Amino acid sequence: MGKHDHESLTEALRRAGQKLTPQREAVYSVLLDKRDHPTVDEVFHRTRERMPGVSLATVYNCLETFVGCGLVRQVNHEREPTRYCPNLAPHAHFRDQETGRVYDIDLPPRMLETLRRILPEEFQTEAVEISFHGKRRR
Template sequence: MSTLTPPPRHPAGLAQKLADSGLRSTPQRELVYEVLLTKRDHPTADEVFARVKPELPGISLATVYNCLETLVQCDLVRAVNFERGPTRYCPNLRPHAHFHDEVTGQTHDVDLPETLFTKLKSELPPGFDANAVEITFRGKAKSCAN
């Protein structure tokens, strides 16, 4: 029987993006990324750790931190910080804002037109050159389709 390469359950882009930065694709990195893609609720490092552990019981929290940091470096994931509290991770790379529900504590992605981000940057006084804009809303979401 010939050796079979198991089909990759993880997005094709990952290995490539990592390689672009001279980094290797590892089971840990793949799984952490997969977990982020699967449940997009902006988990903390601890939460990612909990979700990853059943699949890869030997993994350590430090590794989860390492992997997350690596994914951020490779532009596969964004780190977001709301008020005090742990950093959260978001695999949505399209330009979008975050809506932080003050009641449930949940964070929702809100797609906004690219033009809005451009417009915002254009409002900056001369001398300021922004390469990123972050927008965070805070309030109540009475989800119609709940």
């Protein structure tokens, strides 16, 4: 985890009134090191390699905290285990139904704006999720 990343973690935690802990640093660095939308379980195992004592509950806690701070996004597809994504730029997700793998899809600049505009005005949107699924030709 680079210095810059470390600072954005510290900064985001402070802004949300949360403490910096070794566990949070470890989990955050796991997310940054391999940006492949891991499940909680995957994050848990990767974190254990660096910090053998962490508990699953803590990994859940850390991830929830990060989502609350706006440091990472949750990615839910159907009923599958939740995945986590440190890509903060506006993007959609594509899930390959054959491998289960999730890909980030960049959105054109005005897309979210355009989408929001289709909502009747009594709906005040806080978040928009766009997800595709299908097959990815390799």
